[in-house]
Amino acid sequence: MAVDVDVLVIGAGACGLAAAIAAHDAGVSAAILEKMDRPGGNSSLSTGSVPAANSRFQREAGIKDDPETYVRDLMGIAKETDDIALVRRMAEVSAETVEWLVDDVGARLKLVTAYKHIGHSVPRLHAPVSRRGQDLVDDLLAAAERREIPVAVGNAVRDLIVEDGAVVGAVVENQGARSELRARKVILAVNGFAGNPELVRRFCPEIAGAQYFGALGSTGEAVIWGEKLGAGFANMQAYQGYAAVADPHGGLLSWTTIEKGGILVGEDGRRFGDESLGYSGYARVVLEHGQRAYAIFDQKIFDIAAQEEEFLELANYGGVKKAESPEALAAFYGLDADALAAEIAAYNAAASGSGADAQGRKDFGLGPLQAPYFIARVVPGLFHTQGGLRVDGDAHVLRPDGGRVPNLFAGGGAAAGISGRAGALGYASGNGLLSAIALGRLAALAAAREIQEETR
Ligand SMILES: Cc1cc2nc3c(=O)[nH]c(=O)nc-3n(C[C@H](O)[C@H](O)[C@H](O)COP(=O)(O)OP(=O)(O)OC[C@H]3O[C@@H](n4cnc5c(N)ncnc54)[C@H](O)[C@@H]3O)c2cc1C
Missing domain, CATH: 3.50.50.60 (FAD/NAD(P)-binding domain)
Incomplete structure (x- = not known):
């Protein structure tokens, strides 16, 4: 031929x-x-982050990991999959894949040891230092x-x-x-x-109302051609959302701001859920609540997030605003100031151990929040289908x-x-x-x- x-x-x-x-x-x-x-x-x-279980970079850093633990972690959050063999295969080849990237491709990846990411029981992500x-x-x-x-x-x-x-x-x-x-x-x-609204409505209707924040080329040709060829499909309703796309900047507000103790409130100054659901799962919650939300955090959280280039850039472009009181914070976006002050006080009480959090949150990171405070306006986004x-x-x-x-x-x-x-x-x-x-x-x-x- x-x-x-x-x-x-x-x-x-x-x-x-x-x-x-x-x-x-x-x-x-x-x-x-x-x-x-x-x-x-x-x-x-x-962010260029590629996970690997039992990579030599993990071993050098003294981190014990193996594919079985990784599969357990993946299924711990996925619960059910149409294809467990694929999950196992990806975990098994993850270390050789990252080592190939570094050794053969010359990719400048470093094991991220500063924090574990959502879904991982050990530091496992290998990423460019810039996180780009x-x-x-x-x-x-x-x-x-x-x-x-x-x-x-x-x-x-x-x-x-x-x-x-x-x-x-x-x-x-x-x-x-x-x-x-x-x-x-x-x-x-x-x-x-x-990036194909019709296919998103067909397969992932719960997130169809969110804006797509990925590259324009993801318009579903694999699905269209695959259907013509009579191919099989799996896990079609799965997707990655992001609950905190900076508005109107369009970049990510680092989820570190929330994970480390920040909260999300609506236009009424009130929280509307347990943010520890994670950045992907919480996107639908923000969408259902009313499209826009406001992330609130404090100086110690800001300082950690500021280690990430993209966060610093957002802050420098005015996407993150600072104030000494909840009332002054609310004024930036016309939020209900009394409600916001009450909400921060209630959250702080739960984070200090006096009573349960009204939204059921158990991990308060570095909470309670202390002045000065920061606020960033965000919208939920759809990043990619899975x-x-x-x-x-x-x-x-x-x-x-x-x-x-x-x-x-x-x-x-x-x-x-x-x-x-x-x-x-x-x-x-x-x-x-x-x-x-x-x-x-x-x-x-x-x-x-x-x-x-x-x-x-
Ligand atoms: C903001 C954001 C943050 C993310 N962070 C992470 C992360 O840190 N770690 C992680 O694992 N995942 C992350 N993801 C998901 C990750 O980016 C994707 O899962 C991954 O990049 C998919 O790689 P790919 O090569 O399949 O697709 P892509 O990188 O999108 O490449 C597909 C290419 O195919 C081209 N193409 C499409 N159709 C055609 C056609 N008909 N003819 C010719 N070319 C075509 C497209 O234009 C595109 O360039 C993130 C996604 C987003 C949007």
Whole structure:
């Protein structure tokens, strides 16, 4: 068969870049098509945090961890999943994936030991020091460039070419002109469908009213093409939300502000739930309460959050305001000052141990809150969807009966995730990038193996 490239990767986020690099290093040719004018996708917008259980970086830091503990942690918050085998596989390959990123790709990742993230019983996230996914993407792009892997931006794949049930290439559109590219294997690295309102309403209706805060390219082609091919899907109702997108700035208000003892109140100055549900799970609560909320925290919490570049930037751009009293805090946004003062007093009483919290919160971080106070206006956002194509442990796309769709692989947001079956509560930090990078790499290794066998 005449082909243009051995492995055609669709999408230049973390999954696609990892896949192309791994394919190249395994001895086959690879090329990436990216529909936007620049690579990176949601991976650029993320904090670049990739979890690994029993990485050598954890061992060097004296942290005991193993895949079984990680699976227990993941299922502890996900509760139920359509695909426990995928959860186990991701946990098992997590350490080799992060070590590959550092050793082979040259990614500048460091184990985060300052705090554990939501869903993890031990420090497990490996992230750029800046906590910017763009740094990780830049490292992946540099590695692709060193290998002379073509990353063709401005090239949207409009459809897959299928012959006798096998995927043999893709139809590509560039500035209105269509062409065909033929490949031995195709890897879908197009992320999920959070940027496709119709698919969000269909699969994740509870968060359909929230704004989408991810990259514009996540418009669900994996779902659309997969349905045409008769592929299977899993965990389609799962998504990652974020309860505190800075408004109107659009960046994240670090959840550290809440986790370390801050609260969220509505326009009426009152709290409306237990914030320890976490940033993803609490997004729906904010949405149901009335779209906007106000994060309140104090100086000691500010100082911790200020270790994060993005938080400092938000503060410098006026997204975080300071006042000496609850009344002055309320005045910034016209909140009910008496109600806010009463709410902070009640929360502080619970945080000091005199009585239960009215919202059921048990972890008060560094609470009670003390003057000076800070306030930031936030809205809930949808970051990405977690469900997608059913895949096996090597990222082959599967049909509902378990058979493979020949030549087709999927990873990252295009594939079923590891954040449970439904809703936002099952998302543990790093689930998105782990399945992007690990499945991208595994897909490429399997594709290369099969190509070498088939062309021998
Ligand atoms: C603000 C934010 C913070 C996050 N923080 C974290 C975190 O710290 N850790 C974590 O694990 N996860 C995090 N996530 C989730 C994480 O970013 C995603 O799960 C992950 O980046 C998905 O990687 P991907 O490669 O599958 O998709 P992407 O990085 O989105 O890449 C997909 C690419 O495919 C392209 N594409 C789509 N359709 C086509 C087409 N038809 N033709 C050609 N190209 C196409 C897109 O334009 C895009 O560039 C966060 C998400 C957001 C939005």
